[in-house]
Amino acid sequence: MKNLAILIPENHSNLSSVILAYEVFTKANEYHGEVFSIKLVSNSRKTVLHKGLFTIHPDVLLTDKPKADLILIPALDEHVNKTLKHNNPLIEWVTAKYKQGAEVASLCTGAFLLAAAGILNGKQCSTHWQAAEVFRAMFPELELKTEKIITDEQGVYTTGGALSSMNLILYLVEKYYNRQTAIFCAKFFEIDLSRSSQSPFTIFTGQKNHEDAAIKAVQEYMENNLSEKISMKELAAAFNIDRRNFDRRFKKATMNTPAEYLQRIKIEAAKKSLETTRKNINEVMYDIGYNDVKAFRLLFKKITGLSPLDYRNRYNKDAELS
Template identity: 50%
Template sequence: MGKEPLFDVEFVGLTRNVKVLDGEYTVTVKRLLSEVDETDLFIIPALLGDMGKAVALNKAAIPYIQELHKKGAEVASLCLGAFLLGATGLLDGKKCSTHWAYYNEFRCMYKNIEVVDGTIITDEGSIYSSGGANSIWNLLLYILEKYTNREIAILVAKFFAIDIDRDSQNAFAIFKGQKAHADEAIKKAQDYIEQNIEGRISISELADIVVISRRSFERRFKIATNNSVLEYIQRIKIEAAKRSFEKSRKNINEVMYDVGYTDIKAFRTTFKKVTGLTPNEYRNKYNLMRVLAN
């Protein structure tokens, strides 16, 4: 466009040559982190593998990131890079996005950070984070627009064929429940919910099954699963509906009844709240039979 570049982009690291994917390839950095005194924006790439080990392997980067932010640098994490960002303490008391499949693990590691379910981008002033995998593009466009303007962001989105205003990764999420806890009574209740999705399940019924007072049951359920009882029931039912839309030729009413809903409006509202799509939109997008037919 005949304009001066606004960005001077550099790869930096703890060593001159960074092995990636178990040595499958190597990234050569321009400068070491110890040589960077200041920057406007520091981007943490996604980590890989066991998150605890990945953070430990990169712990030497933490004081550099903290110091750069202290000097005025904005910090962004891409996908699972949120785990290293979380380790800096810069997100304590704030909100964060990361890959949907790692929500529970992130919450276990960083109890002072709120993971926002389904979000593509979280902006906490000078700290940004993105959802899973290709959501990194949406964060990069968001930052690009902030540093330039909407026109440039749209131009880049068109050039790279990116949906610039995608704001949720919920449609891609697979809800498996949160069972990485030691409360056996709550696990029993979770199993009952998963085995009885076709029925109407009440909180009192579940509390009676595990022989706990309703108030205590609701409190313990929230602590163990990070969901209220009703939220959990909804998520399990909607997950079952999603699988049915993907693998069968059943219509919306049939699927709705199969997962225990009798009110089509309530089913549509809950389905869209959880997935970001209407039941019809989801079926048209992900139904295997339809894809094979085409």
């Protein structure tokens, strides 16, 4: 029998991802026959969560030298830096086990712990789209792919945010048990096996957590003039920024080139319009300054993973089909 270790980082775990992982693998064992001995592993005898509302008592401590063939790292709460500082023993244990041949999987923002361990170096990874800006700031050398629901490289797995973690759990059930068991668990827990992208769920809010006042002013100008055709050369000149330095400063501040940023805010505005109005696709397109239907559809699908019509049909129940 293999050993599954579900980590419980001290004080800053997400209870739901621990419970969901435990329940799905327990159900897989019941349906298929035991593949894993499932243990909750921590460096503390009791972990208090959600301001004292819940506590978790692990099965084994690191001092018990638990075995692990597969390690699951749950989502972390919003205090990522504190979590990493308080959990060096867990990070060291995960690193050692991975070097010894264990596979490791992070759920949602659990990717921060994997990144801190150095295990994601040279690999693609995913995490919750809302945590992407912080993740890139902390680990700029890593290749973050927030559009992906699942990444799988060299025995290391990551997933997108929140309940998309369930898709990774089923992916691991299929790998370690079989397809039939994964389908049974998907049906039992009512999980959509077909989801392959986090993009339709992403909300682009614009990266303004920086100190470059001129670039913030440029961002605000873009956001207030979505229907206009904006020349980056003229924009740089208008804000007295040397054209050569404009792209560099903009990307340093926002992690996007000016052109990428403009595309993202335009598509975000289009998404909101598709969600809340009865405008047809062409009207939405014109409102954000596009007049080439093919180009608009291609860009919309590249960013969201859906066509404009599919997006509207998914998120606007009152919209008339067109």
